[in-house]
Structures are given as structure tokens and as C-alpha cells.
Amino acid sequence: MNPGDRVHVVRGGTEYEGVLMPSTTADRLVVKLDGGYNVGIDRAEAELDVLESNVYDVEGARDGEGGSEIQFDEALPTVSLISTGGTIASTVDYRTGAVTAQFDAEDVLRAVPDLAGRANYRGRVVANILSENMTPDVWQELAGAVHEEIEAGADGVVVMHGTDTMQFTASALAFILDTPVPVVFTGSQRSADRPSSDNVMNAVCAVEAAKADCAEVLVCMHATESDDRCALHRSTRVRKNHTSRRNAFETVGAEPLGVVDYDDETVDFRRSYDERGAADLAIHPGLETEVELVKFTPGMSFDRVERLADAAGLVVEGTGLGHVHTDLVPTFREMVESGTPVVMTSQCIEGRVCDRVYDTGRDLLDAGVIEAGDTLPGTAKVKLMWALANVAPESVPETMRTPLAGELTDRSTPWQ
Amino acid sequence: MNPGDRVHVVRGGTEYEGVLMPSTTADRLVVKLDGGYNVGIDRAEAELDVLESNVYDVEGARDGEGGSEIQFDEALPTVSLISTGGTIASTVDYRTGAVTAQFDAEDVLRAVPDLAGRANYRGRVVANILSENMTPDVWQELAGAVHEEIEAGADGVVVMHGTDTMQFTASALAFILDTPVPVVFTGSQRSADRPSSDNVMNAVCAVEAAKADCAEVLVCMHATESDDRCALHRSTRVRKNHTSRRNAFETVGAEPLGVVDYDDETVDFRRSYDERGAADLAIHPGLETEVELVKFTPGMSFDRVERLADAAGLVVEGTGLGHVHTDLVPTFREMVESGTPVVMTSQCIEGRVCDRVYDTGRDLLDAGVIEAGDTLPGTAKVKLMWALANVAPESVPETMRTPLAGELTDRSTPWQ
Numbered sequence: 001m002n003p004g005d006r007v008h009v010v011r012g013g014t015e016y017e018g019v020l021m022p023s024t025t026a027d028r029l030v031v032k033l034d035g036g037y038n039v040g041i042d043r044a045e046a047e048l049d050v051l052e053s054n055v056y057d058v059e060g061a062r063d064g065e066g067g068s069e070i071q072f073d074e075a076l077p078t079v080s081l082i083s084t085g086g087t088i089a090s091t092v093d094y095r096t097g098a099v100t101a102q103f104d105a106e107d108v109l110r111a112v113p114d115l116a117g118r119a120n121y122r123g124r125v126v127a128n129i130l131s132e133n134m135t136p137d138v139w140q141e142l143a144g145a146v147h148e149e150i151e152a153g154a155d156g157v158v159v160m161h162g163t164d165t166m167q168f169t170a171s172a173l174a175f176i177l178d179t180p181v182p183v184v185f186t187g188s189q190r191s192a193d194r195p196s197s198d199n200v201m202n203a204v205c206a207v208e209a210a211k212a213d214c215a216e217v218l219v220c221m222h223a224t225e226s227d228d229r230c231a232l233h234r235s236t237r238v239r240k241n242h243t244s245r246r247n248a249f250e251t252v253g254a255e256p257l258g259v260v261d262y263d264d265e266t267v268d269f270r271r272s273y274d275e276r277g278a279a280d281l282a283i284h285p286g287l288e289t290e291v292e293l294v295k296f297t298p299g300m301s302f303d304r305v306e307r308l309a310d311a312a313g314l315v316v317e318g319t320g321l322g323h324v325h326t327d328l329v330p331t332f333r334e335m336v337e338s339g340t341p342v343v344m345t346s347q348c349i350e351g352r353v354c355d356r357v358y359d360t361g362r363d364l365l366d367a368g369v370i371e372a373g374d375t376l377p378g379t380a381k382v383k384l385m386w387a388l389a390n391v392a393p394e395s396v397p398e399t400m401r402t403p404l405a406g407e408l409t410d411r412s413t414p415w416q
Numbered sequence: 417m418n419p420g421d422r423v424h425v426v427r428g429g430t431e432y433e434g435v436l437m438p439s440t441t442a443d444r445l446v447v448k449l450d451g452g453y454n455v456g457i458d459r460a461e462a463e464l465d466v467l468e469s470n471v472y473d474v475e476g477a478r479d480g481e482g483g484s485e486i487q488f489d490e491a492l493p494t495v496s497l498i499s500t501g502g503t504i505a506s507t508v509d510y511r512t513g514a515v516t517a518q519f520d521a522e523d524v525l526r527a528v529p530d531l532a533g534r535a536n537y538r539g540r541v542v543a544n545i546l547s548e549n550m551t552p553d554v555w556q557e558l559a560g561a562v563h564e565e566i567e568a569g570a571d572g573v574v575v576m577h578g579t580d581t582m583q584f585t586a587s588a589l590a591f592i593l594d595t596p597v598p599v600v601f602t603g604s605q606r607s608a609d610r611p612s613s614d615n616v617m618n619a620v621c622a623v624e625a626a627k628a629d630c631a632e633v634l635v636c637m638h639a640t641e642s643d644d645r646c647a648l649h650r651s652t653r654v655r656k657n658h659t660s661r662r663n664a665f666e667t668v669g670a671e672p673l674g675v676v677d678y679d680d681e682t683v684d685f686r687r688s689y690d691e692r693g694a695a696d697l698a699i700h701p702g703l704e705t706e707v708e709l710v711k712f713t714p715g716m717s718f719d720r721v722e723r724l725a726d727a728a729g730l731v732v733e734g735t736g737l738g739h740v741h742t743d744l745v746p747t748f749r750e751m752v753e754s755g756t757p758v759v760m761t762s763q764c765i766e767g768r769v770c771d772r773v774y775d776t777g778r779d780l781l782d783a784g785v786i787e788a789g790d791t792l793p794g795t796a797k798v799k800l801m802w803a804l805a806n807v808a809p810e811s812v813p814e815t816m817r818t819p820l821a822g823e824l825t826d827r828s829t830p831w832q
Contacts, residue, residue: 035514039794054545074492130739130774130775130776131735131743132712132714132734132735132736132739132740132741133743133775133776134714135714135715135741136715139714164735164736164739165714165735168714168715169484169711169714178484189562213435236750240736240764241735241764241765241766242764242765242766242767243737243738243764243766243768243769244737244761244767244768244770245766247766248764248767261807285765287715289715290717291715292716292717293711293713293716294711295709295711295733296548297549297584297794298548298551298552298555298581298584298585298798299551299552299584299703299705299707299797299801300708300709301706301708301727304708304723304724304727307723308720311717311720316797317711318548319547319548319580319581319656320548320580320656320659321659321660322659323546323548323580324548325548325549325551327549348548348656348657348658348659348664349657349658349765350657350658350659350661351658351659351660351661351664352659352660353659354659354660356597358546359546360546360548360549378713381713381715385715403829
């Protein structure tokens with residue numbers, strides 16, 4: 001039994017047929033199914049038959065060009081793959097029956113032979129963590145790595161990231177970096193060992209987007225439940241809106257910025273964007289980490305909200321047009337007067353805050369609360385972290401009311 | 417100039433033509449426009465011409481039957497209108513240029529002549545507050561009032577409520593009350609002085625729903641941007657998803673329970689529901705108020721989360737399938753061990769938590785965190801408040817995992 005053999009495997013009543021991959025180890029088998037997906041199987045649980053030996057030049061597929069070492073192709077752009085962990089980069093190594101994050105960029109190339117021939121690749125690992133464990137210092141480290149890759153000549157960057165907090169990390173990079181090339185985040189909602197894994201298509205579409213013209217920080221994930229196309233979302237306007245669907249990510253309140261067709265390999269942008277080369281590469285990595293987000297709900301203890309007063313900044317998810325209980329207004333007034341900016345967003349998610357309509361809103365404005373328009377609450381938190389470290393304190397309110405990276409639009413009005 | 421006169425009014429360059437209503441006072445005019453909406457105009461700012469005297473029997477319209485006092489019609493059901501405040505009940509009294517809440521149920525009947533002839537009405541005012549100021553004690557007072565109205569023979573109840581926190585109050589009543597008749601919340605996204613106000617259609621459709629067969633706590637609001645139909649949402653599954661649109665309310669992850677056609681006056685249910693009379697009237701009004709909801713975001717201070725440990729219960733809006741940073745798990749474990757239940761929901765909004773897939777989730781389950789399935793975070797908070805006051809402490813976890821009022825479904829799986 002060797003990599004490249006066609007095999008039949010039975011595990012727990014389920015049958016698999018495909019080609020044994022070189023990432024097979026003593027403990028686990030990796031089988032490339034005919035549909036293109038890899039499945040990982042615990043060897044101790046598997047019954048295996050070799051159907052035919054050496055049917056597939058797996059080393060050749062791994063190296064991209066007929067079994068030789070990877071050659072630099074001057075006709076192709078160079079795309080840097082950066083791995084931070086998450087399902088897309090996770091092996092099929094079952095630690096306790098599920099998925100842990102263990103992969104580097106070379107492993108991704110091996111696991112996704114379809115990436116071959118699309119670009120010259122550079123690969124690096126910045127982190128290897130599930131994205132719920134992502135922290136602002138890793139955002140900064142990642143931004144530095146992306147900056148270095150672009151400086152080193154990458155024509156585009158693909159960041160592999162867990163889906164849980166992808167929108168936060170991508171937003172952070174949108175504020176931290178001025179980029180002349182695409183920076184495309186992608187991930188996977190289903191691990192590589194599942195027949196329905198989305199990792200192959202998402203990675204391929206992300207590479208195609210990284211070669212395209214839109215020099216923004218984008219999120220590239222399944223656009224539908226099918227394996228037909230990926231949507232390209234502006235990082236500051238995207239939200240993971242479903243816990244498990246492959247098309248969990250949606251641009252809030254608008255169509256996605258663009259679409260990558262998986263079969264045609266075309267990238268189609270539907271709205272205006274920052275073009276390749278328009279910005280000079282720059283990095284502004286400072287972040288104030290002592291920023292909190294608090295969601296207002298009826299019955300919450302105002303005393304417990306007061307305990308947040310030692311934060312450097314506060315983002316509030318208010319109700320409706322941007323409201324909280326009237327009795328919270330003095331707390332916010334004190335925070336503002338003591339130098340802690342308070343930024344209002346809406347838990348409605350769609351639409352924009354407008355605190356000029358009702359009494360409570362006008363009281364909030366009078367207390368110095370900053371309206372974040374239609375900035376999403378999570379994005380507003382990231383932006384406030386960035387603003388507090390990069391602009392003068394007196395400029396923070398105006399910065400929060402000014403679009404910097406597409407996070408704030410002026411196309412809607414409070415009544416539309 | 418008298419109520420019933422057809423008038424032409426100019427205010428600030430805008431012209432209005434319609435019938436002067438009896439709610440006109442020395443300070444303000446109320447004009448019923450030809451489209452059916454009432455507009456309120458500050459008399460000091462208005463130029464007014466009487467076009468024709470006494471064109472409309474406004475007192476008759478008010479009383480429903482030819483100018484006489486309201487007569488009890490045995491052929492009609494009795495609907496109780498309960499006002500709690502909010503835009504739908506707000507007058508056009510401009511306190512500081514916008515809308516304050518000042519109305520009682522009789523005023524609503526006067527403002528919405530279209531309600532006449534649809535039912536015998538009882539009216540009462542429980543509160544007169546903007547809904548961001550709603551508190552659990554008002555939920556309890558309202559539940560008591562609804563209970564009394566049903567005991568007194570109401571065939572259905574309509575609750576007029578501000579839209580900001582309607583979903584919280586309606587969910588609270590769904591847990592507090594066992595009801596043999598419909599309890600229908602409605603509100604208005606646009607105040608009565610705006611030509612685009614939704615208050616007339618929402619009130620009419622809510623009354624029709626209160627006469628129908630579904631004995632659940634429902635939310636009745638515009639289904640589309642047009643004045644064609646209202647959607648009926650199960651209170652525990654509805655969410656205000658837009659700050660300002662008239663069709664801001666959506667059932668999460670499913671079609672609404674039913675639809676009220678405004679023209680046809682038909683009520684059409686599309687899914688199964690609790691039928692009129694199936695439940696015996698009962699009230700379980702206890703609520704533990706010291707329950708907090710915390711939204712996990714990357715970079716949040718774990719020290720500040722620890723400050724919530726004195727709460728009686730904690731609902732967490734985790735990421736994805738129900739995750740937080742690994743370093744928060746010990747904090748939650750300590751809370752659980754000290755008797756503060758911690759309930760996990762997802763900030764994705766759609767889909768359900770499933771903490772058996774990834775390491776972080778299994779660690780959370782091991783720490784005693786309770787999975788709330790696809791219960792919405794706000795609903796989970798209300799339910800935990802209710803559970804802590806109504807079931808034994810050891811039964812709270814199982815209660816949170818068991819559907820009580822449609823808040824939790826079993827139709828989706830983590831991968832669908």
C-alpha cells in the first residue's frame with residue numbers, strides 16, 4: 001500500500017474509494033475522493049483494500065508540473081499564502097474525535113492540488129490557532145507578514161483563517177494596511193475530512209481573487225450552498241450570519257463586492273473598488289486593546305455597565321436607531337467626560353443609527369456619544385481600537401464618523 | 417373650523433389636504449389625509465383653509481356605528497387593546513422636534529378609524545414608555561394585564577409596543593403566559609405624522625390576527641416595504657433586523673408563521689401553531705432580573721468578563737458554533753461551579769450552536785456551559801430569567817435545552 005494507490009476503505013459503515021495521498025501516516029489515511037475532496041480516516045478504525053497500484057502520480061500533483069520541483073513561472077503572478085490556522089488549515093488529525101488546527105501553507109498546496117498552475121506561490125505560517133483564540137497582537141503580526149510579502153513582490157496575498165472571527169481580523173487589516181494588491185481571506189466551514197468540505201473551492205477562488213484587480217482586504221467564501229461560485233465581501237461589511245452553512249458569510253445590506261466563478265475561473269466585480277496599484281503600501285499597526293463592546297438588552301444591570309468605565313473606549317450595540325435605557329445615558333456621559341469615547345451602533349445589524357429622531361437618541365448625542373452610522377458593531381470595535389492608537393484623542397469622534405475602509409456608507413438614510 | 421371639515425394646510429412648504437380630526441387641540445391640528453394616514457401639525461406653524469365644512473362624520477367614525485356611542489355587537493369577537501407606549505401609541509406632540517410617547521388605547525381607536533366594526537374593543541394603558549426603557553417589572557405588569565383581559569372574556573389581545581425591544585417583551589410573555597387566545601404585539605417604525613407611517617395597517621392586521629385561531633404570542637408587523645400585508649412572527653423567533661425599514665422584523669431562519677392580507681382581511685398560517693383554546697389560561701410571572709448577556713469579541717478583556725460573576729445567570733453570544741477564547745473557559749467553569757448557569761448562543765444569529773465539533777466547544781461543555789441550540793441570544797436571556805425563577809436550579813440546564821414556546825427548534829442540524 002503506497003501513496004498513489006487506488007483504495008477502497010470502510011470506516012464505521014461508510015465506504016470510500018479514491019487515491020491514497022502522500023500525507024498518509026502510520027496513524028491515519030488520507031484518501032483523495034473522485035470528487036476532488038480529501039478525506040482523513042483513522043487507520044485503527046479502517047478496513048482497507050488496494051484496488052490498483054500507482055494509478056496517480058501524487059508527487060507530480062504535489063509539485064504542480066510533472067513531478068519536478070516547483071518551478072517559477074514568469075508568466076504567472078506570485079501569490080503569497082499565509083496560514084493562521086482554522087478549519088481550512090486543519091489536518092484530519094483527530095485529537096479527541098474532532099478537528100484541531102495543524103497545518104502550514106505547503107500542506108495546503110499538497111492538500112489542494114487544484115491550486116497548481118494558477119500562480120507562483122510563497123507560503124508562510126503566522127499562527128496555528130482556532131480563530132476564537134485570535135487576538136489583536138496576532139492581527140498585528142499578520143499585518144506585518146502581509147506587508148513583508150507585498151514588499152517582497154507578492155502580486156496578491158491569501159490569508160487562511162478560521163471562520164469564527166475572520167471578519168474581525170480582516171477588518172483589522174483593512175484599517176492597519178494601505179495595500180496596492182488584493183489581500184484575500186478565506187476559510188472553511190466544513191473540515192477537509194468531510195465530503196462537503198468547502199476548502200478546495202474557497203482556496204482556489206481566493207487565489208483567483210488575489211490575482212484580480214481589487215486591491216482591498218476581502219473575504220472569499222461560498223456564495224451559495226453549491227460548489228459554483230464564491231462571493232467576495234469587503235472585509236469591513238461582511239458578517240458570518242450562519243453557524244454552519246458553507247455560504248455563512250454575507251455582505252450586510254448590499255450585494256457582495258464581487259463573485260468568483262469556480263468553473264470559469266472568472267472574477268466579476270459588481271461595485272466600485274480600490275484598484276490594484278492605486279494605494280502605496282503602508283502599515284499603521286497601532287491598536288488600543290482596552291476597547292470593549294457591550295450589547296444593550298432590557299433588564300441589564302446598569303451597575304455592571306459602569307464597571308466598563310475603565311476601558312479606553314466603548315462600543316455599544318444599541319436597539320433600533322441606536323438607543324439604550326434612559327438611565328444609562330448619565331453613565332455614558334461620565335465615560336465621555338473622563339476621556340473614554342462611547343460609540344453607538346445598532347444590534348439590528350441592517351440600517352444605520354440615527355439619534356436625532358427620538359428623545360433618548362438626542363440625549364445620547366448630548367452626552368457626547370458618537371454615532372457610527374451603518375458601521376457594523378464588530379467593525380466599529382476594531383476601528384475604535386485602531387483610531388485610539390493612530391489619531392489624536394480629539395479626532396477620534398470625527399474619525400469614527402468618516403469612512404476609512406468602506407466600513408461606513410452614505411447611501412442609506414435613516415428612513416430608507 | 418371644526419372636526420369633520422375638509423381643510424388645506426401648509427406647513428414649512430409642504431401642503432396637506434384632508435379631514436380635520438377630533439383630536440385636534442388648541443396647539444396642534446390632526447388631519448386625516450386621503451390615503452388614510454393622520455398627520456399632526458403644529459398649529460403655530462400652519463396656514464389653514466377650510467375647503468368644505470362637515471364633510472365627514474368623524475364622531476361616527478370614532479364610534480364605529482353611525483355616530484352613536486360604541487355598541488357591543490354580539491356578532492363580533494372582543495379584542496383587548498393594551499398600550500405600552502412607543503411610536504404606534506405616540507401622539508404627534510413634538511417635544512423637542514421629534515416624537516414622544518403619549519397616548520392611550522382610546523386615542524388609538526380615534527386615530528385609526530379603520531379599526532371600527534372589526535371587533536368589540538376593550539382598551540387599557542399599562543405603560544407609556546419608549547421601548548428602550550422597558551424593564552422586566554413592566555413585562556410582569558403587562559403579563560398580568562393580558563391575563564386579566566383574557567379572564568374578562570377577551571377573544572384576543574393586541575399589545576401596542578415600541579419596536580426597539582418588542583421581541584424581548586413578547587418573548588417574556590411567551591414564557592410567562594399560557595394563553596388560550598392570540599396575544600399579538602404590534603408597533604410602528606414610522607410615527608403617525610409621517611405619510612409613510614405603518615401604524616394604521618399594523619394595527620388593523622394585529623386586530624385581525626387577534627381574532628384568528630393561533631393562540632400564541634405573536635409579533636405582527638409589515639411583511640414588505642408595501643402596504644400589502646403583515647407577517648405574523650412567533651415571538652421567540654423574531655428579530656428586528658433593520659433600524660428603520662417598515663418590514664424590519666423577520667423570523668430568523670424560517671418563513672413567518674403566518675400572513676395577514678391587508679386588503680382581503682384574511683389570516684393565513686403557513687406552519688403549525690398552538691390552536692385557540694388548546695391551552696388553559698395560566699400565568700407564571702416570576703423573573704430573575706440579575707441575568708446578563710455578554711457578546712464575545714476578539715480582544716475583549718477577560719478580567720472585565722470576570723466582573724459579571726456576581727450575576728445570577730449569564731448568556732454568552734459566542735462565535736460560530738458557540739465558541740469563545742479558550743482562556744475564558746476557566747472563568748465560565750468557576751461561574752457554573754458557583755451556581756451561575758452559563759448559556760451559550762451564537763452571534764451568527766442563524767443556525768445553532770454545537771459544541772461537540774471543536775476543542776473549544778468540548779472544553780466549554782466540560783466546564784458545564786449549557787448549549788441553547790438555535791435559541792436567539794436575546795430570547796435565551798429572557799428564558800434564563802424566567803427559568804431561574806420558575807424551575808429548580810438543577811433543572812435549569814434541561815429547561816434551557818427544551819423548547820417551551822417555540823424558541824428552540826429541532827429541525828436543523830449543525831451541518832444543514
